[in-house]
Amino acid sequence: MVLKRKVKVGDEVEAKCGKCKKVTFHTIESMDGDEILKVVCKVCGARHKYRPPKRSKDKKKAEKRMAKKMEENETRWKEFVLEKDGESLKQYDISGVYEEGDLIEHFKFGKGYVLEIMGNKMIVVFKDGERKLIFNVKK
Numbered sequence: 001m002v003l004k005r006k007v008k009v010g011d012e013v014e015a016k017c018g019k020c021k022k023v024t025f026h027t028i029e030s031m032d033g034d035e036i037l038k039v040v041c042k043v044c045g046a047r048h049k050y051r052p053p054k055r056s057k058d059k060k061k062a063e064k065r066m067a068k069k070m071e072e073n074e075t076r077w078k079e080f081v082l083e084k085d086g087e088s089l090k091q092y093d094i095s096g097v098y099e100e101g102d103l104i105e106h107f108k109f110g111k112g113y114v115l116e117i118m119g120n121k122m123i124v125v126f127k128d129g130e131r132k133l134i135f136n137v138k139k
């Protein structure tokens with residue numbers, strides 16, 4: 001979890017300056033709760049709305065996390081599908097009835113494993129991630 005550093009009026013923050021056309025240090029002039037409203041550029045003195053600098057590093061980290069999650073999901077999916085290999089594969093149909101542990105075949109998402117059932121919704125693990133599907137719906 002990323003903890004946001006608390007800032008207050010008068011603090012220095014990095015922000016995008018329209019005049020300098022780059023990220024510079026700014027002094028916070030006004031805030032609304034935790035949200036920075038106005039800042040003053042320390043380089044050119046321009047007073048403007050706070051524009052947070054682009055977080056390319058965080059973005060990359062998030063992408064990496066996503067990739068890892070996808071990989072973990074695929075590994076889990078493979079385990080489920082292999083474990084169930086040879087058992088009957090149920091075609092997914094909105095009016096069908098399924099149980100936890102069922103291996104289903106979805107017309108669009110492919111093979112999936114029923115992880116959890118909640119009423120007429122089920123969480124199915126597909127190769128590319130978990131999906132919530134409805135079932136047992138009378139047509």
Ligand SMILES: [Zn+2]
Binds near residue numbers: 019020021041042046
């Ligand atoms: Zn500036």
